[in-house]
Amino acid sequence: MTSSTPAPPRGRERRKRDSRVGDKIFMNLSRGSGILLLVVMAAIAGFLTWRSGIALSKNEGNFLTTFEWTPDGVKPVFGIAVLAFGTIVSAVIAMAIAVPVAIGIALFISHYAPRRIAQPFAYLVDLLAAVPSIIYGLWGALFLVPHLDGLTSWLDQYLGWTYIFDQSRVGTTPRNLFTVGILLAIMVLPIITAVCREVFRQVPRMHEEAALALGATRWEMIRTAVLPFGRPGIISASMLGLGRALGETIAVAVVLSSNSVLSLHLLDPGGGTFAQNIALKFSEAQPFGRDALMASGLVLFVITLLVNGAARLIVARRKEYSGANA
Known part of the structure; x- marks a missing residue:
């Protein structure tokens, strides 16, 4: 007597076939989205490179070391020395201020504050990300700049020997890169805080309970269990904030007094950034001047790619310390 395996119901076969078709459609859509992103990035890079080549072929100065920016003159001369210095310095100041504060706020919300306080506080921090850039710029110009006299005087008195905080040649608080760095720190703070929080x-509850069971204090538990697990996330959050700090336009244009002077004294007036220079001069620039602005935009594009690539390498190298696989 032979036994035959019963055939599966037709409805089950149809559902399995439909699910396979859905998986293929979803896979192709995901793959197409990834390819489209690469195409868009390549198109942006190609367009900027093409327009930059036109400008650089007629530039009478050194693009990397020239301070002057007069591409529409009789002899076009322009360079990115001041712009690169201002962009990097203001972003570094912003990250040096924002990252420690954001980590502290995120730890307070996630591990210290009671729920009735943590949730409204988190909403308040998130609302800062919704404030338009022009509002930050106006606030910085009308409130932040006039009220930094005490801080800059203190820096000059106690840290003036470091040269970068020497204010002996400046009478009043100017619109400088230090002020811009503080303003950018406030702007990127909610982004970094939200991601870190x-x-x-996501830290496994067992890790925290194990540390506490071994006699660790709350800070020791955070230092040994929470921070190692969240290190890749902190780096990613910092890179998101850095991306906004590098590309911020309107707020910087309102606060900073743009000029072609490169000074290592952070409290001296003047300076400039790539985004600010493009925003202020694009509307009045002639066709060749716009090509020059495209060349500076290409440099900012490359800097952003390098920063994000470095962040990805750091995160990849530190995965074994994150605790994500535990």
Whole structure:
């Protein structure tokens, strides 16, 4: 007597076939989205490179070391020395201020504050990300700049010997890169805080309880269990904030007094950034001047790619310390 395996119901076969078709459609859509992103990035890079080549072929100065920016003159001369210095310095100041404060706020919300306080506080921090850039710029110009006299005087008195905080040649608080760095720190703070907060909430509860069971204090538990697990997330959050700091336009244009002077004294007036220079001069620039602005935009594009690539390498190298695989 032979036994035959019963055939599966037709409805089950149809559902399995439909699910396979859906998986293929979803896979192709995902793949197409990734390819489209690469195409868009390549198109942006190609367009900027093409327009930059036109400008650089007629530039009478050294593009990397020239301070002057007069591409529409009789002899076009322009360079990115001041712009690169201002962009990098203001972003570094912003990150040096924002990252420690954002980590502290994220830890307070996720591990210290009671729920009735943590949730409204988190909403308040998130609302800062929704404030338009022009509002930050106006606030910085009308409130932040006039009220930095005490801080800059203190820096000059106690840290003036470091040369970068020497204010002996400046009578009043100017619109400088230091002020821009503080303003950018306030702008990127909610982005870094939000990402760090969500990362800290993903720490396995068993890791925290194990540290506490071994006699660790709350800070020791955070230092040994939470921060190592969240290190890749902190780096990613910092890179998101750095991306906004590098590309911020309107707020910087309102606060900073643009000129072609490169000074290592952070409290001296003047300076400039790539985004600010493009925003202020694009509307009045002639066709060749716009090509020159495209060349500076290409440099900012490359800097952003390098920063994000470095962040990805750091995160990849530190995965084994994150605790994500535990």
